[in-house]
Amino acid sequence: MELVKSMTMQMVVTNGIENFSVNSLAKACGISVATLYIYYKDKEDLITQVAIEEGVRLTDAILKDFDPDQSFETGLWQQWTSRAIYLKANPLSSSFIERIQMSSYGEKAGGVISAMFYNSMQRFVDGAIKRKELIPLPVEAWWSVAFAPLYNLLRFHYKGRGITKKPFELTDKLLRQTFEVVVKALKP
Numbered sequence: 001m002e003l004v005k006s007m008t009m010q011m012v013v014t015n016g017i018e019n020f021s022v023n024s025l026a027k028a029c030g031i032s033v034a035t036l037y038i039y040y041k042d043k044e045d046l047i048t049q050v051a052i053e054e055g056v057r058l059t060d061a062i063l064k065d066f067d068p069d070q071s072f073e074t075g076l077w078q079q080w081t082s083r084a085i086y087l088k089a090n091p092l093s094s095s096f097i098e099r100i101q102m103s104s105y106g107e108k109a110g111g112v113i114s115a116m117f118y119n120s121m122q123r124f125v126d127g128a129i130k131r132k133e134l135i136p137l138p139v140e141a142w143w144s145v146a147f148a149p150l151y152n153l154l155r156f157h158y159k160g161r162g163i164t165k166k167p168f169e170l171t172d173k174l175l176r177q178t179f180e181v182v183v184k185a186l187k188p
Helices: 002-015 024-031 034-037 045-065 072-089 091-101 104-131 139-159 172-186
Strands: none
Touching: 002 024, 002 045, 002 091, 024 034, 024 045, 024 139, 045 072, 045 091, 045 104, 072 091, 072 104, 072 172, 091 104, 091 139, 139 172
């Protein structure tokens, strides 16, 4: 079933969710459509289950060794490095999850995953605000400032080029420099 999951992600990333079909997946995997229906009820169930599994893998990687009671800077750096390591090693998963988040499947898969993630991150943010290590902002604003730069750097890394079309690789040094700018922006 690993081939099915991998091909599902590849086909969604390459062709989009709207062009994904169980028939084309079965053909690409060299199996019958009936075999897929043994494991999944339909296309929606297939995509949702693959999205949940990938989301859980990412969440496990992000939360591994994360202590929601640590200082804001230490905790955020741990989040950045965990995300960068996992997503650089799993670019297909990263692109797939991004596609899922921007679709109707994002709510279905996200509901299962967010329960694992939300409590730790909420405790982390609340603690940082109480200790006056973080500017109180709506969660959407805080999240955008805290993580959008990381995800944009990863997109350039996947492409292998930046805005200027010059070769680009996300190095540890650049990751740290960008992180320091983000932390400065979020501190009171």
